Amino acid sequence: MVRHSGRSTATEELQPIAPSKLSIEEVSKSFKTASGPVLALDRVSLSVAESEFVCLVGASGCGKSTLLNIIAGLEKPDSGAVLADGKPVTEPGRERLVMFQEPALFPWLDVVGNVLFGLNLKHNLTRKDRRDVARYYLELVGLSRFERANIHELSGGMKQRVSLARALAPNPRVLLMDEPFAALDALTREQFYGDIQEIWKSRRKTIVFVTHNVREAACLGDRVLVFSPHPGRIQAEFRIDLPRPRDINSVDLAAHATRIKEGLMMHRKTEPVPK
Amino acid sequence: MRRFLLAVSFFLGLLLLWQWLFQMRFWSPVLLPSPLQVWLYLKGAAADGTLFHAAVITMRRLITGYLLGVIIGLPLGLATARFQVLRDTMGTLALGLQTLPSVCWVPLALLWFGQTEAAMLFVVVMGTVWSVVIATDTGVRNVPPIFRRAALTMGSKRLHIWFKVILPAALPFVVSGMKQGWAFAWRSLMAAEIFVTVLTGFGLGQLLHFGRELNAMEQVIAIMLVIVVIGLLADKIFFSPVERFLHRRWGTSQA
Numbered sequence: 001m002v003r004h005s006g007r008s009t010a011t012e013e014l015q016p017i018a019p020s021k022l023s024i025e026e027v028s029k030s031f032k033t034a035s036g037p038v039l040a041l042d043r044v045s046l047s048v049a050e051s052e053f054v055c056l057v058g059a060s061g062c063g064k065s066t067l068l069n070i071i072a073g074l075e076k077p078d079s080g081a082v083l084a085d086g087k088p089v090t091e092p093g094r095e096r097l098v099m100f101q102e103p104a105l106f107p108w109l110d111v112v113g114n115v116l117f118g119l120n121l122k123h124n125l126t127r128k129d130r131r132d133v134a135r136y137y138l139e140l141v142g143l144s145r146f147e148r149a150n151i152h153e154l155s156g157g158m159k160q161r162v163s164l165a166r167a168l169a170p171n172p173r174v175l176l177m178d179e180p181f182a183a184l185d186a187l188t189r190e191q192f193y194g195d196i197q198e199i200w201k202s203r204r205k206t207i208v209f210v211t212h213n214v215r216e217a218a219c220l221g222d223r224v225l226v227f228s229p230h231p232g233r234i235q236a237e238f239r240i241d242l243p244r245p246r247d248i249n250s251v252d253l254a255a256h257a258t259r260i261k262e263g264l265m266m267h268r269k270t271e272p273v274p275k
Numbered sequence: 276m277r278r279f280l281l282a283v284s285f286f287l288g289l290l291l292l293w294q295w296l297f298q299m300r301f302w303s304p305v306l307l308p309s310p311l312q313v314w315l316y317l318k319g320a321a322a323d324g325t326l327f328h329a330a331v332i333t334m335r336r337l338i339t340g341y342l343l344g345v346i347i348g349l350p351l352g353l354a355t356a357r358f359q360v361l362r363d364t365m366g367t368l369a370l371g372l373q374t375l376p377s378v379c380w381v382p383l384a385l386l387w388f389g390q391t392e393a394a395m396l397f398v399v400v401m402g403t404v405w406s407v408v409i410a411t412d413t414g415v416r417n418v419p420p421i422f423r424r425a426a427l428t429m430g431s432k433r434l435h436i437w438f439k440v441i442l443p444a445a446l447p448f449v450v451s452g453m454k455q456g457w458a459f460a461w462r463s464l465m466a467a468e469i470f471v472t473v474l475t476g477f478g479l480g481q482l483l484h485f486g487r488e489l490n491a492m493e494q495v496i497a498i499m500l501v502i503v504v505i506g507l508l509a510d511k512i513f514f515s516p517v518e519r520f521l522h523r524r525w526g527t528s529q530a
Contacts, residue, residue: 072428094430104425107525108443117439118429152526170429 010129013122013171014136019206020084020095020173022048022071027080029066040066042231043080053200053207055221057214057260063232064210068176071208072098084174094118097172101179103159105151111162112138112147118170137165140199157188164196168203177209181216190248193219197245214264218256219248226263236263308493313500316493325482330501333468333478340396341460344403345453351404352411352452353437362412369408377402377463381470390473395464402463403456410452414445447521454514461506479505 024046030039040063048054056064069075071082073092082089084096092098097118105114115134119125125133138144141161151159160180167175181189197220200207211217217224221240228235238260242252290310296302297309320326355366380401381394388394418441426440442449468480477485479498486494521527 074424074427092424092427092430094428096428098425098428100421100425102421104419104421106422106425106440106444108446110524117426117431121430121435150524150526152524166429176428 007126008124008129010125010132010136013125013129013133016202016204017171017173019051019204021050021086022046022174022206022208023083023086024048024067024071025081025083027067027070027077027082029063029070029075029077039231041070041077042233044232044234045080046225046234048206048208051204051206053209053220053222055209055211055217055224056227057211057217057224057264058227058232058235059229059264060212062227062229064227065178066232068098068178068208068210071174072096072176074098094121094170095172096174096176097167097170098176098178099160099163099167099180101182103151103156103163105159105162105166107151109151110147111143111149111151111154114151114162115165115169118166122170134165134169137169138162140168141165141195157184157191160184160192164199168199172205174206174208177207179211180209182211182213189216193248194245196220201244214260215248215253215257218253218260219246224260226260236260236266238263305490306492308496312493313497316491316497317500320482320494320497326501329477329479329482330505332476333464333480334505336392336395336478337399337460337464340399340464341403341457343396344400344456344460345407347400348404348407348452348456349411349449352408352449353415353442355408356412356415365408366412369405369412372401373405373409377459378466380463381467384467385471390471392473392475394471395467395473398463398467399460402459402461406456406459407449407452410448410455411445414448414452415441417448418444447525447527450514450517450521454510454518457509457514458506461509465502 024044026043026045027041028039028043029041030037032038044063044067046054056067058064066075070077071089073082073089073096089096106117109117112131112134115137116130119130119133122130135144135147138147141164143158143161143165146154146158151162154162160183163180181192184192193216207220209217209220218238218240224238224240225234226236226238227233238256240256242250242256246253293310297304297307301307317326351365351369355361355369377398380398384394384397388397422440422444423436426436431439464478465480465483468478469484472481472484479502483495483498483502486492486498
């Protein structure tokens, strides 16, 4: 759906937007460290279909977050390219919004102010429409009552909900999630699994989700890609064809998780990870 | 209410102590006037307009110089935070000059500008600007990089990031720098007014100085009180509400 120039209303703004197709082509990236250069990504190629939910799993330091940052446009690859709907990604932008492990909310703004931040950069909306859109997403994540709250007054889970609302509000085509639930307690996290599947179903986004939690990956992804470190490569790929919504505690899911874990471990056996 | 009563009784106690010291004649009444004498001077000076006139002149110098200092200091601090070259040069200069008590600028200001308003202004600006530069620089450097990254992905760019992310994120530092700058400016202006008689207007410092020359201690003490009250008011009216807001938003204090 192409946004027409000129004014648009809150109702139009809230229409689902066509999700992007991503294609990552031969992306390499190395970092200089005190002990010499480290190849974080070694000619990684990957394509993500429209409105596909792809999970990247791997041990810490395997380059999965680096890949996410490159897709976001926050970092540049040394070689290779990322294409979103056929166009090369050269800079960050609201078509591909990132949700970080930390909520990264702005403490000088209240809850609704944070959700409005990205919307305020959409000049085709009136003030009132922006507010309506922000309120819609706050309701979606169940925080309507906390519109006027200060950030420091929220719990960790609530902060991450605001962060999700903030990422959804500008209606991106792609949602990039970098271990967004890693710092939350188990109960809060399980609630998120249900919510995120529901939101993904109703808003139709392409999602790339980075995690080191194998069960989480099996619960959320259409496809799970296992990364191996040093150099960072895609080691194995698993298609999860369980019906949705999926329950993190189901037996079928556990079977998938076990397979993925074996994929991860296989690599460990052949090449011990130097610490 | 209890806090208010406590404060009132504290100051009443101070007043009684003063009266007692006066009555015991530890010092000659010429050196230590009674609270009543000071009060009478204040009443007289307020009635004939001297006090008001002097306060207006002083505040005009202070506010003009202070605003000028902030207007120069803020962008300079942003620039030193942004460009390493400027940090190594201007930043170091600012750090050095901040440690220099701004009274030290008075002789130089006199030689450069003569006994003029410009000399007064110069001293106030020098008192303000370096604190603001250093606080802004520190504030910007302490902004968590994740804020910038989050803003970038939401489509925020250069100027928008500076005004909507980096500056607000640095605000607690900037405000404390502005408060320090205000204190330095106030001190240096008083010093300048006591040292230098500028014919274009007699400020509070000059009234204090005349009081000393005339051996009128009640005038000296009265002006000192006025200076203290102005300092307190500036803090309560301007800085306290801003700080309270910051504390509430950031959650940095229990109040």
